[in-house]
Amino acid sequence: MSIIAGISTPIGNGAISIVRMSGEGALEVALRFFTCKKLRNQEIMPNYMYLGTFSGSNFKDKCLFVYFKAPKTYTGEDLVEFHLHGGVTVTQKVLHTLLENGAKMSGNGEFTRRAFLNGKISLDEAEGVLGLINAESETEISASFSVMQGNVSKRIRPIADKLLSVISMLEAWFDYPEEMEDDINTDFFPTIRDIQSNLEKLLATANQGRMVRNGVSVALVGKPNVGKSSILNAFLREERAIVTDIPGTTRDTIAESVIYKGVRINLLDTAGIRKSNDIVEQKGIERSINAVKKADIILYILDGALGEEPTLDLVKEGARGKIYYVNNKIDKGNSNPNYINVSALTKEGIDELLELIIKEVGNKRMYGEMLTIDRHIDAVANALKSINNVLNNMGVSYDCMLVDLKDALQSLLEIDGGTASEKIIDDIFSRFCVGK
């Protein structure tokens, strides 16, 4: 069976979350990303928990890892589990890393289904699947979900149609070689390249889509006492962070969420970044740097009262998101045309700053056209993989090319439901005059 992966704990809640992967070769995929001192010179043992690091392409996180060896596992196949820190971001990054490296997104109840097919499951366990099915239909009746889904398929459908037209032309040519002599055009690669670039564009919206769903994360950084917590409070409009005049009060990154014009903004307050001998504060600083690395947007807060200029190179510290320089305390000092000028005290400029943040997520009317659902992202990514296969193996015979083209079509059709083969045959006879 192919490898499937999925998040096995409720998303967003809880102290830990578990990503599970099942199938022949699951361990090999896992060990490309999980490293641990113990495993450097010894074979992994089943049913033991290892503490180590999951290293993705642009993130690292400590986690616990277990390997269960087939057939004595839940699914009856090789099964691995990553026990990660709770929260959405890391969990999803781990999942996406696995999906990009050979695993397929598991369908609802698919782990249980495999357990059944391999004769591993009791009735009680299977009843759990039923719960999942009900949960699925509840989500589906929610209006926002179906609107979102409808809009995504609006973007995917023209791509799928274009692909279908190439496939049905070739299939008609296979099944009616003589009658298709006049209608066959074997120079269809420009169309395939066009499909490739459309899929790439669509996939690029996945990141934006994720922000719509999970919120855009904003880190506030700056020297101690520049007013980071005050700005946070201005956003929240309530006293949440402890604001005092003693530098270095905020030692934790505080995650708070505010919904502004329908967009969730996850605020990461950070301890000030500076050299410190206080161990507790050092920890806080370390965390701040982590927050900088994770954030979609970084607000670098400057003390306007002192006319402060930025001194830290955040990109060097690992920042990947957009950086805005915010000149705070303009009630006490001068505004600076190079920066965004605000006053946390008088709330001047705060709404403008929030506008700037939600702009990052894109035009609101576009939300529905972004890929927001993991299953959709997975489907588009798989389709793109198959299309890339076609373009990388242009010398193979047409029947092999069709294997990848049909895989790509099937992936895209999975979003709407429907099978490729029936659509292809209908299309052949509606477009070509074949048959004797």
Place this chain on the structure above:
Amino acid sequence: MKRFFDAVVIGAGHAGVEAALAIARLGKTVLLTATQIETVAYMPCNPHIGGTGKGHLVREIDALGGEMGVNADKSLLQIKMLNSTKGPAVQSLRGQADKQAYHDCMLETIYNQERLTLEIGEVESVNVSDGTVSSVVFKGEEIDTTAVVVCAGVYMNARIIRGEEEYFEGPSKFARSEKLSKQLETLGVEFRRFKTGTPARIYRDSIDFSVMEKEDGEDSVYSFSHLTKVKLVEQLPCYLTYTNEETHNIIKENIDRAPMYNGAIKGTGPRYCPSIEDKVMRFYDKPRHQIFVEPESADSDLMYIQGLSSSMPRDVQEKMYHSIKGLEHCRFAKYAYAIEYDCIDPLQLKPSLECKKINGLFFAGQVNGSSGYEEAAAQGLIAGINAKRYLANEEPIILSRSDAYIGVLIDDLVTRGTNEPYRMMTARCEYRLTLRQDNADRRLTQIGRDFGLVDDYRYSVFTKKQEEWQRVSELLNNVSVKADIASAIVERAGEHPIIGSIKASELLKHNGVTYKDLLPLPELEGVDEEILMEVAVEIKYQGYLKKERAAIKEAQKMESQIIPEDLDYNKIVNLRLEARQKLSQIKPRTLGQAGRISGVSPADINVLIIELLKKKK
């Protein structure tokens, strides 16, 4: 005294002869009935066997021990490998068959077959007691039997339509089956009307071939049967011409006289073989359509005009045909016609082709809503085998979608049903690279041997070929090709030269390199070309084949989960209503089959899984 046969096969067309031969060869007595002697293995439409997808079926029938391939080889006028440049998965054999010879040869085989009795007349009714077949009434005589295979083709309640003319008869004026479908209806079998058609037959000496394009057969090494050793030397040509604007205008002007358009025909016609009026009306702007002129038989003076199927009145047909280059002065031996007939909805059948409602009653061929000689023969073979297994109280043989095109064909019919005469196409097969025509024997002959239809001779030919296959396979893995020779080969295919020597099997994997490039290697001297070709395909397409194998393995897990026949879907509350209805109607045999029913979702399958677990408890 009442006569008794183990089985009765009704109809001796392509399905009926395969069914009857299989039953007799497996050791049971069988009565084969035909409305007229001429209908035995008769080809009422086009004069070829095979073609895309259909060629696969013929090879598979042959590999399992059926007759069609052997019989076709005996009556070939021409043979061709279609799609030879598009890849091994979509290559199919097509042979022009001599219709008379095909009928004569098959008749001889039937007469020589022990335990098989051929008689002429109509079976009027099938008698059932306790839901199980007990006897048939044949020309007024009650004959006891245990199993019946209905292979009535297009003969039940057939109606021929040509313009305003209408005849209650079968193809070529043969006697139709008058009573059987009405009687079967009283047993609860549901019927519907399908339609198909055939073009005119034209006298050879009235055609001007000099203005048409000549289409020769290939000098080929091919034959349908794995047993045939003599290859065809002399081949009869076919000819190609086209319709034109005038032809189309004649049709458009007279379209109100076409039965399909004025409501005289109500049956559902196939998209797969449309009439010329259908083509012209549906593809209004297409400037021309191809017409192939093909010999019916070496001894006959009739030519088959492929592409000009029609149900127009005679005078319109004459005008249409006469407007075509080379047919200006043609004389009609038989006019084109449409035929409407009773057939069943195949969803009433189990994958064994036995009727769900009546034990021992099997259906095969065009009566199941398929179209084509090969599709009919394939079903006939499987129905025959399973009728015998029913008699012997053995489990039925069910080929899966990953075993054979035959499996795809039957699964499509009994799981998805069809709203028009069903034609086999390679596009319907999801494991196309695995199910090739070249490896049909390696896929199926062992299966055929296991259930007893592959005789010692066929089996010895097969095992000898297997050994040679193994030897050639090892040879290609061991022979190393020197850099200069290998480079010359890949450079011809447009690739960069090779440094150092290379194994022949590795060389094959380069783009554009084929088995033919390896033929001159001294180590491969004397190797059978066909076997080399087959081995080369396996090597060259390794990556894609591996991918298909993984998909097959996955599908097989679902196929191995058997659903009890008596499962009451209406009592499973969590199934959606549509799924409940569909599942109750089709009664899938496995979870895999259930998943392919339109209207059954993955969530429904999960519900079924839980239900199966409850049953096991």
